[in-house]
Amino acid sequence: MKLICNQKVLANKIGIVQKAINSKTTIDLLKGILLSTENGQLRLTGSDSEIKIETTLQAEIEEHGSIVVDSRLFGDIIRKLPDSFVQIETDSNSNIYISCESSRFTIKGLSADEYPKHQDVHVENMSTIPQAILKEMIKQTSFATSQDQTKPVLMGEMFEVSSGNAGMVAIDGYRLAVRSSFIDGLNDDIKVIIPGKTLVDVNSLMSGEGDIKVGFTDKNAIFIMDDTVIVTRLLEGDFIDYKRLLPKECNSRVRLKTKSLLNSIERAALLSQSEKNNLIKLSIKNDVMVITSNTDRGNVYEEVSIELEGSYLDIAFNSRYIMEGLKNIDSEEIYMEFTTNVNPCIMKPVDDIEYIYLLLPVRISSNI
């Protein structure tokens, strides 16, 4: 292999495929980036058992070939080179020669023959989604996926499309986040479970401008942006029928300013964060929600102005779960809906963003 390409572009492309590479893997080949040449192009591939990211860049190819190069070292070298042309050459002993202006590196590569072959994933009819919408759907839900390896399905998010209405759903057993949106031109009905980590990677690779192409097979999802293709396996299993979890009734409905509540809870959480449950208590009355936390370190009392429809209520939550929900709502005002203090609470924007964040309360004895 022998080629010349641009340092800045290559450095950027390395950053893209590195998202697929798990630096903790014990398999040397999977710590590497597969470099391979095509007509006028250098292709970079990074993968682990779940995800594969491929991207290409323009290169002047003098000799075709392929090799696997340590991702971390290769990235560090290319990023530190001057903004100029980089020449990459390999020999039959898998040595890689990298030169750029007055710098010359020789590092050891691994044979591309051993690099894991991934099945080609091809989808006839890819759907087109505006990046801005998909970014919001991922941002507002992915934090609520489970980190519990014993419940692999909950480490993913359900992506469901029906008659153009798309929904992204994450559940971790304590809370549930659903973001929906009508997406023009999304005609096929879809119901898949995408690994949460893949969605976070896809989100970080999207600029937020333009579109992303999305397609599904039985076992895989494929995302395409410009020169970059992300293929991920889908998770198998049944996702919880989340609609059953949404309360049918509501005894207390509160309207309040998102940021005011977040600020108050962040303060209240300062005392509770060293405790196990991060417990804070909300006491809902006319015009005011009182937030309190009593811990060994002291106690705190906060008031937030509200508009209440329905009954007074005392209820307790893990402050972390409320804060994470509030931080992912950009809308200025939200509704909070309660049934009783042992039933889930719902938070949703007052504006027309279709977002629901449901969280379970913590049971408290009635005398506190």
Place this chain on the structure above:
Amino acid sequence: MKLICNQKVLANKIGIVQKAINSKTTIDLLKGILLSTENGQLRLTGSDSEIKIETTLQAEIEEHGSIVVDSRLFGDIIRKLPDSFVQIETDSNSNIYISCESSRFTIKGLSADEYPKHQDVHVENMSTIPQAILKEMIKQTSFATSQDQTKPVLMGEMFEVSSGNAGMVAIDGYRLAVRSSFIDGLNDDIKVIIPGKTLVDVNSLMSGEGDIKVGFTDKNAIFIMDDTVIVTRLLEGDFIDYKRLLPKECNSRVRLKTKSLLNSIERAALLSQSEKNNLIKLSIKNDVMVITSNTDRGNVYEEVSIELEGSYLDIAFNSRYIMEGLKNIDSEEIYMEFTTNVNPCIMKPVDDIEYIYLLLPVRISSNI
């Protein structure tokens, strides 16, 4: 104690005294900030066994008093409060009541009676130094102080003034950094050893504009900026007579661009950084310095343009020590001066900044 002050100002002042507080101390009182009132002012004090930082802010005092409050928790609470007036009140059981708009905190304080008394340090004739100069002197030397607790004197920097010429010197056994400057109005002759950590704190508290007042007693140094007073103990012992270490002769003198050399060495160090000595080799010839590093991970060859006066030379260094020196030289070009490949090398700016960075080479066998 009962007072009202401004949230933003108080948060800023807490940040200042927190620099003196070692959060790892096992003494609860020293994890705390001493709050005490004076006429129209709240005084904050943070200290450990080496340094004390005091600062004051305007406050409306309704009742005089003093208390010690956990530094971390107090700082976190005050920073999270709204930009408004904060009321702080204590009772006879050392409870502290903090309120601001609709937030009310109660936390436990500690009696100020137990807070360590520091001897009052008073200096008649304080000297005035432009902050910009002192900042440079500290920045260009403090990184070369020793971190070795068995050599306490070398964990400090010598500050020496003679006939208005001030010098700051740090040595760690492998390298030596000296920054000198004539400072107008510095009339007293001074020779003290100031703890390195104190200088880093002083540096971080200086904006770089205006002056700082500096004074010394037998055992202490005192720094005054605006409302803030920093008192530190001086280190006892004899500092190495560093002038003896500076080479008298020079067989090879190289002039080169600081940034070019730094870039090349940063790249060469990518391969060597996993090895024990971070070893890189410099080979000095006419017009060019060749930098090489051969490691298990591969090898690298870099060329940097130079102007050479004197003989060719092959010499090896720990790349970290060269990089740290180069990163702290803002001048565009430097001289490097060598005697032999087992004698120290000197780096100094070509312009009129009085800075010397001396570093010891690593011995290499002649056949590499």
